[in-house]
Amino acid sequence: MALYLVTGVAGFIGSALAGALVRQGHEVVGLDNLRTGFREKVPGGVVFVEGDCADERVYADALPQKAYDAIFHIAGQSSGEISFDDPVYDLRTNTESTLHLLRFGLAHGCSRLIYASTMSVYGSQPDAPVAEDARAVPESFYGTGKLASENYLRLYEARGMRSTSLRLFNVYGPGQNMGNLRQGMVSIFMAMMVKDKHIHIKGHPNRYRDFVYIDDVVRAFLLCLSREQSCGRILNIGGSGKIQVGDMVERLRTLSKDPVTVEYSGSTPGDLFGIHADGAMAAKHLGYEAEISLDEGLERMYAWYLEQTDAGGA
Numbered sequence: 001m002a003l004y005l006v007t008g009v010a011g012f013i014g015s016a017l018a019g020a021l022v023r024q025g026h027e028v029v030g031l032d033n034l035r036t037g038f039r040e041k042v043p044g045g046v047v048f049v050e051g052d053c054a055d056e057r058v059y060a061d062a063l064p065q066k067a068y069d070a071i072f073h074i075a076g077q078s079s080g081e082i083s084f085d086d087p088v089y090d091l092r093t094n095t096e097s098t099l100h101l102l103r104f105g106l107a108h109g110c111s112r113l114i115y116a117s118t119m120s121v122y123g124s125q126p127d128a129p130v131a132e133d134a135r136a137v138p139e140s141f142y143g144t145g146k147l148a149s150e151n152y153l154r155l156y157e158a159r160g161m162r163s164t165s166l167r168l169f170n171v172y173g174p175g176q177n178m179g180n181l182r183q184g185m186v187s188i189f190m191a192m193m194v195k196d197k198h199i200h201i202k203g204h205p206n207r208y209r210d211f212v213y214i215d216d217v218v219r220a221f222l223l224c225l226s227r228e229q230s231c232g233r234i235l236n237i238g239g240s241g242k243i244q245v246g247d248m249v250e251r252l253r254t255l256s257k258d259p260v261t262v263e264y265s266g267s268t269p270g271d272l273f274g275i276h277a278d279g280a281m282a283a284k285h286l287g288y289e290a291e292i293s294l295d296e297g298l299e300r301m302y303a304w305y306l307e308q309t310d311a312g313g314a
């Protein structure tokens with residue numbers, strides 16, 4: 001049994017990862033400020049600490065001062081759009097927090113940190129699978145802060161913190177916040193479809209993304225623990241490969257038994273036209289390949305969401 005610290009434990013990805021660690025029999029301390037997360041999402045068995053990763057007092061007073069076997073730094077504000085509203089908040093919550101965690105970990109004998117980075121670090125790229133050695137020129141404050149965090153991790157390698165940054169592409173699946181209309185793509189369109197029978201899409205239908213199902217993402221994080229050669233690396237975590245937004249929406253529509261109308265208008269600041277992952281490095285160093293197809297993932301998520309809405313939730 002090992003001891004892990006998971007930040008963002010009340011959010012979509014952090015709660016799924018913490019749940020998987022608990023099921024494997026590990027001890028998990030979870031940190032979250034509940035800004036976009038929910039206390040009830042924290043899996044049973046997790047020692048929950050409410051606090052902000054960017055707040056130094058959390059490290060002195062609130063977190064158990066233990067030698068964690070690894071830290072999973074998942075907490076963060078995850079919306080490019082929101083990063084334009086408040087860049088300083090984005091910097092504190094997504095970048096300062098990384099530095100605090102690195103220092104806290106090392107001070108308590110932890111030498112492994114796995115980080116939830118993002119495809120947004122790349123900025124606009126040619127229409128080809130993007131590999132990790134592509135020049136990263138982020139176009140949002142969000143991507144800029146995440147890239148800075150990756151660089152802090154690199155600097156701390158020399159100080160003894162072995163780290164892996166997983167550049168997650170578009171993550172979706174059960175457990176996603178269906179009420180947040182500023183983060184996510186599948187979640188936003190699925191919520192519109194179920195609630196309004198109308199999907200309003202900001203941007204062109206030919207834009208494209210690489211959609212990765214939550215279980216695949218959790219598996220990628222867990223693989224980092226057993227694959228020593230993932231240390232010191234930045235790895236893409238994609239799923240579906242290149243899928244046009246219009247195509248994804250059509251697949252969604254086939255799930256609904258009611259007719260659904262679709263409208264394209266407007267745009268989102270800093271939104272990339274298209275990006276999809278080259279998965280060769282993740283396959284080589286992590287043994288990671290996505291297992292859940294987009295159609296299967298959408299179906300599973302839709303079934304989960306209907307269950308929530310029937311029960312009056314989500």
Ligand SMILES: NC(=O)c1ccc[n+]([C@@H]2O[C@H](COP(=O)([O-])OP(=O)(O)OC[C@H]3O[C@@H](n4cnc5c(N)ncnc54)[C@H](O)[C@@H]3O)[C@@H](O)[C@H]2O)c1
Nearest residue numbers: 008010011012013033035036037052053075076078168171
């Ligand atoms: N969902 C995606 O498609 C996606 C893609 C790429 C990267 N990521 C990254 O994965 C991470 C998790 O994303 P998510 O989709 O689960 O989002 P989420 O909003 O569901 O979860 C984030 C969690 O972190 C918490 N949090 C935020 N700032 C915090 C802080 N300063 N201190 C403590 N807790 C804080 C929130 O309350 C929330 O519970 C984020 O860092 C995000 O940037 C997500």
